[in-house]
Amino acid sequence: MKKFFKWLAIIVGTVIVLILIYAAITLVRYNRFGLYASGGELLPNQKAFDVTFYDISLRPDAGRKYLSGTTSVELIAIEDQLAEIQLHLIDNFTVSAITDAKKNILKFTHEDGLIKVWLATPGKINEKIRLNISYAGKPVEAIRPPWIGGINWSKDADGHDWIGLSCQGEGGKIWFPCKDHPSDEADSVFLHITVPEPYFCAANGLLRSVDSDSGYLTYHWETRYPINNYNINFAIGMYGKVEQEYITETGEKMPVVFYVLPQSRQGAEKHVAMAIDMLQSYRKFYGEYPFAREKFGLVQTDYLGMEHQTLNAYGNNYRYGKVFNSELELDWLMLHEMGHEWWGNKVTVKDWSHFWIQEGICSYGEALYQLDKSGEDAYHKKMQQIRRRIRNKSPIVIHANATTTEAYNGDIYSKGAYLMHTLRYVLGDSVFFSTLKQFATDPKYTYQNFIDSDDLIDLVIQNSGRNYRPLMEMYLKTTKLPQVEIDSTGISQYEVSIPNIEFRLPMEVTVGDKSRRYLLGREKVAIAADERPVVDARGWYLKEGDLH
Numbered sequence: 001m002k003k004f005f006k007w008l009a010i011i012v013g014t015v016i017v018l019i020l021i022y023a024a025i026t027l028v029r030y031n032r033f034g035l036y037a038s039g040g041e042l043l044p045n046q047k048a049f050d051v052t053f054y055d056i057s058l059r060p061d062a063g064r065k066y067l068s069g070t071t072s073v074e075l076i077a078i079e080d081q082l083a084e085i086q087l088h089l090i091d092n093f094t095v096s097a098i099t100d101a102k103k104n105i106l107k108f109t110h111e112d113g114l115i116k117v118w119l120a121t122p123g124k125i126n127e128k129i130r131l132n133i134s135y136a137g138k139p140v141e142a143i144r145p146p147w148i149g150g151i152n153w154s155k156d157a158d159g160h161d162w163i164g165l166s167c168q169g170e171g172g173k174i175w176f177p178c179k180d181h182p183s184d185e186a187d188s189v190f191l192h193i194t195v196p197e198p199y200f201c202a203a204n205g206l207l208r209s210v211d212s213d214s215g216y217l218t219y220h221w222e223t224r225y226p227i228n229n230y231n232i233n234f235a236i237g238m239y240g241k242v243e244q245e246y247i248t249e250t251g252e253k254m255p256v257v258f259y260v261l262p263q264s265r266q267g268a269e270k271h272v273a274m275a276i277d278m279l280q281s282y283r284k285f286y287g288e289y290p291f292a293r294e295k296f297g298l299v300q301t302d303y304l305g306m307e308h309q310t311l312n313a314y315g316n317n318y319r320y321g322k323v324f325n326s327e328l329e330l331d332w333l334m335l336h337e338m339g340h341e342w343w344g345n346k347v348t349v350k351d352w353s354h355f356w357i358q359e360g361i362c363s364y365g366e367a368l369y370q371l372d373k374s375g376e377d378a379y380h381k382k383m384q385q386i387r388r389r390i391r392n393k394s395p396i397v398i399h400a401n402a403t404t405t406e407a408y409n410g411d412i413y414s415k416g417a418y419l420m421h422t423l424r425y426v427l428g429d430s431v432f433f434s435t436l437k438q439f440a441t442d443p444k445y446t447y448q449n450f451i452d453s454d455d456l457i458d459l460v461i462q463n464s465g466r467n468y469r470p471l472m473e474m475y476l477k478t479t480k481l482p483q484v485e486i487d488s489t490g491i492s493q494y495e496v497s498i499p500n501i502e503f504r505l506p507m508e509v510t511v512g513d514k515s516r517r518y519l520l521g522r523e524k525v526a527i528a529a530d531e532r533p534v535v536d537a538r539g540w541y542l543k544e545g546d547l548h
């Protein structure tokens, strides 16, 4: 009997240890984004259709922290004999009914975050299919928005409801049924949100109309640009509207709108003027603001920010800094999120493995803004600030079909931005800036077409006529950094090399006040100099020894 208890204790002990290990791994894995990751391997069933339209009707209930409504999903079959459709929706919600365009009641299951619907008759290739999904439930609450997102059921300073939503890490499935993958964007989205009077609901695109019924208002919003599911967004509060006009390069007028709470109303005009100035600056580098037929929108949120298309979440409370070497004020959060209207919203990765393109180029844009406003020294100061954040513990492009959770880390911002900085030096301003603009404007890379790191690498090779793939892949897919060696070989004689790389990099070698560009690699290059030469003095490259 004693033996039995001994074994029982060992088994129970082992189980407890295993549970603790599992819990620890789970906590570490989800410390960036919450329990729900987005993206990853595309479900085989979802390869068979392309979502074209979401029509979302919702009634958020702040008192019960509850959502109820209907989402209509329009899709096109890209395979024949499409009998079943799978869509994501977390299990917090109960689906009450699914019908098709002909009002047929369809058979479905909903478990493990997946709705499986069987069509009345199998879809034919190119057939348009519509599903109307009615659902309700308590959505997840945001724990650490925008990093661990969900709904913010907040109150403003006057005690009024203030509802926000963020779900980049989790995907749209935490609040509406969708195909939760970055490689498929709806061409347009309509939102109909019902709120108690006199609340205002802001959302993507343009406000078409507002209906009033028994003390409730329904706001009808429409966006007719492709949009990825995490960017579909609404915010509810006692918002007022501050609006100014932006004139596009071709002379069209576009509203720049800030939905702001009464407590923050003071300062809103100045903030909107700053937004317009930033739009004008960005378009020099990236081309025109991508959603000019609708608006550039900001909405005050109870979390820092997120790049929701035509409705950037803004929670930085006018905490302005200064443009380097200048007296100009700058809201870095607004600048960053606005940059995503190009990098993320117009140019979108097909797989979260290439998350760095959205965050890294967007962060690099903050340095370009410094360049535009204050010149070359301010640009370099910003790049050095970005460099200090690089950790370089793991590559920024990991395996294919990554989820948001797997792909997200600080280096996708900083090291990604630094690679763009390196490319500026390597390609020279003329090729670099035209390549950057081409990447942001060529239909091949924008809106309904999706990209990955290879698209950028190929474009760099094509525009420069040189094979910069090894350079770019070193910084993207490895943690290796060029290690510059400078040896004294005699009186006034030095040899410079980069022994740990298999290719050659153009680098500036400075002796006294003279600089010359050399191609450096394993082979030693002799440099005549009275004093020890300095390699890459300006810091165009991230090199061994730069990180501490």
Ligand SMILES: [Zn+2]
Pocket: 336, 337, 340, 358, 359, 362
């Ligand atoms: Zn960002």
